[in-house]
Ligand SMILES: [Ca+2]
């Protein structure tokens with residue numbers, strides 16, 4: 001776990017909301033009450049994905065999507081913003097920036113790639129071929145969460161999974177680390 005100290009001012013952790021009290025020093029000696037450490041807080045996710053080619057069928061869609069991070073309490077649900085022009089068209093790549101700050105508190109050191117899902121809000125099936133998610137951190141760093149160039153052609157996104165038959169499968173959401 002990479003950490004940075006926040007200094008002695010309580011106002012900083014209050015402003016950034018990212019600080020946890022440090023455990024006592026060895027021997028149980030308490031630290032300065034304002035001592036803190038900041039896990040690397042995620043400000044936004046950059047999601048880049050490519051829709052699979054028409055050779056796999058009607059892979060494109062105009063439906064809306066969410067990026068979900070499963071958390072012990074409430075899930076973090078982030079809407080993919082509408083970007084100018086048509087999105088999720090066969091063989092086309094789309095790039096999104098999804099803000100996290102002010103919606104959820106996520107830290108890079110606690111984020112597990114297998115807890116990140118994409119969910120569709122619509123019934124028009126979508127099939128990607130590549131999905132990349134990069135976390136942008138408060139300290140300016142960019143960290144790749146997952147970079148998949150092999151999304152299985154059998155894993156479609158749709159709210160009507162019954163329309164699919166094995167080995168092709170539809171689901172409202174898939175973990176982005178899902179392997180066939
Ligand atoms: Ca659009």
Ligand SMILES: [Ca+2]
Pocket residue numbers: 058059060061124125126
């Ligand atoms: Ca479709």
